[in-house]
Amino acid sequence: MGGEEGASTSSIKTNPKLTLLPLIALIFYEVSGGPFGIEDSVRAGGGPLLSLLGFMVFPLFWSIPEALITAELATSFPENGGYVIWISSAFGPFWGFQEGFWKWFSGVMDNALYPVLFLDYLKHSFPIFNTMIARIPALLGITISLTYLNYRGLHIVGVSAVSLAGFSLLPFLVMGVISIPRIKPKQWLVVDFNKVDWRGYFNSMFWNLNYWDKASTLAGEVENPSKTFPKALLGAVVLVVCSYLIPLLAGTGTLNSPSSEWTDGYFSEVGMLIGGLWLKWWIQAAAAMSNLGLFEAEMSADAFQLLGMSEMGMLPAIFASRSKYGTPTFSILCSATGVIFLSWMSFQEILEFLNFLYSIGMLLEFAAFIKLRIKKPDLHRPYRVPLETFGVTMLCLPPALLLVLVMCLASATTFIIIWTHPDRNKKFRMRPRLVFFQI
Numbered sequence: 001m002g003g004e005e006g007a008s009t010s011s012i013k014t015n016p017k018l019t020l021l022p023l024i025a026l027i028f029y030e031v032s033g034g035p036f037g038i039e040d041s042v043r044a045g046g047g048p049l050l051s052l053l054g055f056m057v058f059p060l061f062w063s064i065p066e067a068l069i070t071a072e073l074a075t076s077f078p079e080n081g082g083y084v085i086w087i088s089s090a091f092g093p094f095w096g097f098q099e100g101f102w103k104w105f106s107g108v109m110d111n112a113l114y115p116v117l118f119l120d121y122l123k124h125s126f127p128i129f130n131t132m133i134a135r136i137p138a139l140l141g142i143t144i145s146l147t148y149l150n151y152r153g154l155h156i157v158g159v160s161a162v163s164l165a166g167f168s169l170l171p172f173l174v175m176g177v178i179s180i181p182r183i184k185p186k187q188w189l190v191v192d193f194n195k196v197d198w199r200g201y202f203n204s205m206f207w208n209l210n211y212w213d214k215a216s217t218l219a220g221e222v223e224n225p226s227k228t229f230p231k232a233l234l235g236a237v238v239l240v241v242c243s244y245l246i247p248l249l250a251g252t253g254t255l256n257s258p259s260s261e262w263t264d265g266y267f268s269e270v271g272m273l274i275g276g277l278w279l280k281w282w283i284q285a286a287a288a289m290s291n292l293g294l295f296e297a298e299m300s301a302d303a304f305q306l307l308g309m310s311e312m313g314m315l316p317a318i319f320a321s322r323s324k325y326g327t328p329t330f331s332i333l334c335s336a337t338g339v340i341f342l343s344w345m346s347f348q349e350i351l352e353f354l355n356f357l358y359s360i361g362m363l364l365e366f367a368a369f370i371k372l373r374i375k376k377p378d379l380h381r382p383y384r385v386p387l388e389t390f391g392v393t394m395l396c397l398p399p400a401l402l403l404v405l406v407m408c409l410a411s412a413t414t415f416i417i418i419w420t421h422p423d424r425n426k427k428f429r430m431r432p433r434l435v436f437f438q439i
Contacts, residue, residue, distance in 0.1 A: 017154075018158050018222045019158075019223050020231055020232055021158075022155070022157075022158025022159055022161060022162055023158065023228060023229070023232040024235040025158060025162040025164075025293075026158055026215055026300065026301075027214075027215045027232055028165055028236050028239050028240060029161055029164075029165070029290075029296070030215055030297045031063075031210065031214075031236065032239075032240045032244075033290045033293055034168045034243055034286065034287070034290045035172060035243055036264075036265075036267065036287045036290055037208065037264055038051075038204065038208050038247075039263055039266040039267060040204050040262065040263055040264055041054060042259050043197075043259050043260060043263055044197040044200035045191065046192040046193060046196040046197075047190040047191040047259045048187060048189075048191075048252035048259075049191040050191055050196065050201060051252075052245070052248055054201070054205045055205075055208075055241060055248065056241075056245070059237065059241050061398035062206075062209055062398070062402055063209045063237055063240070065395050065398070066210070066212040066362070066399060067212045067234070067236075068233075069365065069366070069385065070213045070216055070229075070233060071233050072369070072385050073365075074216040074225065074229045075219075075225055076372075076379055076382070077089070078219045078220060078222070078226065078229075079220045079308060080221065080305070080307050080308035080311065081304075081308020081309055081311065081312060082214075082215075082217035082218075082305065082308065083100075083217070083365055083368075084103075084305065084308060084312070085312065087099040087364055088312065089368070090367070090368035090371040091364075093312070093313075093314065096314070099364055100305060100309050102357050102360060103357075103361055104302055105357070107298055107305075107335075108302060108339055109354060111294075111298040111299060111339050112338070114291040114294050115139050115146075115291070116139065117291045118142060118292060119135060119138055119142075140340065144336075146299065147299065147332060149296060150299045150303065150327065150332050151325065151329065151332055153326060154218065154326070154327065160296060161297060164289050164290065164296075165239075165293065168289055170286070171271065171279060172246055172250075172267075172286075174275070174279065175250050175270070175271055175275060175283075176247065176249070178250075178279075179251075183253035183254055184254075185253060187252055187253050188252060190252075199409045202402075202409055203355060203409065206402065206406050207354075207355060210358060210362075212233065212236075213365060215229075215232075215301060217301045218304050221304065226382030227382075250270075251267065255270060265287075267283055268283045271283040299339075302331075302335045303328050303331040303334075304328060306319045306334060307328035318330045319334070356406075359403040359406050362403055363403055363404075366399070369392065369396065373389050
């Protein structure tokens with residue numbers, strides 16, 4: 001690492017920082033990546049009505065409050081580490097470290113899915129990827145290639161995310177336009193409450209509308225963050241909601257498919273029924289490429305979070321070492337290693353666990369947001385949510401109740417996180433561990 005650490009300061013500073021459009025694309029991929037996976041909300045909702053209402057209403061009391069809080073805190077603490085810095089400032093380094101560990105671990109687990117999902121889409125056209133002899137080298141090759149792209153610079157990742165987002169969303173825009181003459185609005189109102197799976201419905205809504213805070217770990221790499229971050233979050237909220245509603249309105253309004261058929265991957269069938277085989281293939285290709293964008297955004301956020309924690313003294317200095325491209329080399333390698341070792345896990349195995357972990361972290365962030373308003377009223381806030389203490393408390397209440405609800409719904413398998421106590425002789429050195437209790 002000597003060569004990496006020896007990279008001149010001037011060479012690192014010449015690397016361009018994230019501007020508005022790449023940051024919007026990265027936030028989009030941190031939160032969404034497109035409508036791939038939202039099909040299950042129609043099945044769990046017993047029809048189109050609850051799914052459409054969910055993606056119209058949930059952003060109002062979940063996504064927008066979280067984005068507003070992220071905008072205020074990310075501009076108040078424009079450094080790498082994001083929510084780790086917020087929590088540490090409000091509650092001290094112990095809780096800051098816990099927050100960092102929960103978020104990093106859940107991020108790596110989440111990221112391990114994307115190379116797998118990429119091959120899952122390709123295997124429909126290339127059955128060889130059903131065999132382990134081809135699948136394992138492909139998984140390693142994809143992970144290593146995408147990790148190298150992260151190593152080459154955050155600016156490259158941001159530009160790549162813009163291109164991937166355009167490619168991934170364009171087929172749904174085309175599908176929406178083609179479907180207009182065939183839409184029957186009355187089909188949007190269909191719901192069978194006897195078929196509603198409330199746990200699946202809320203998990204689907206929550207999963208597809210969270211992680212607005214993730215990009216805060218890159219705040220130190222953003223050009224003029226006090227102005228760029230609020231604009232990027234606003235743009236990403238609009239982009240995410242539109243990327244969900246347009247395909248749902250087109251598909252459910254055009255087709256009279258039973259809700260049971262709306263499962264993961266069904267949008268490719270919707271594309272074929274509306275536009276033909278060419279649109280189905282385009283949507284499948286877009287889904288595969290979207291997983292690459294999701295991987296890149298998650299890897300960047302996880303790596304720069306470790307860099308920020310190292311700069312705070314929570315991790316060894318090697319995690320803060322930068323390459324000549326300005327990227328945290330060891331932090332990227334650490335996250336990539338975790339991805340490789342966890343890539344055997346399935347989405348179903350970790351969904352509730354990730355939601356549970358995320359809920360704990362977000363409750364802590366809401367508490368930190370309110371406490372910092374009380375504890376540090378004079379803190380420089382380039383962007384400030386235009387509400388006083390009582391108002392921001394009310395702003396946090398609905399999403400906090402949703403978080404508690406999601407945690408309560410994790411009844412099939414409950415994951416409880418237990419960590420060891422910090423070393424008394426080293427305030428910042430902690431040895432966290434996970435213990436899983438199955439009920």
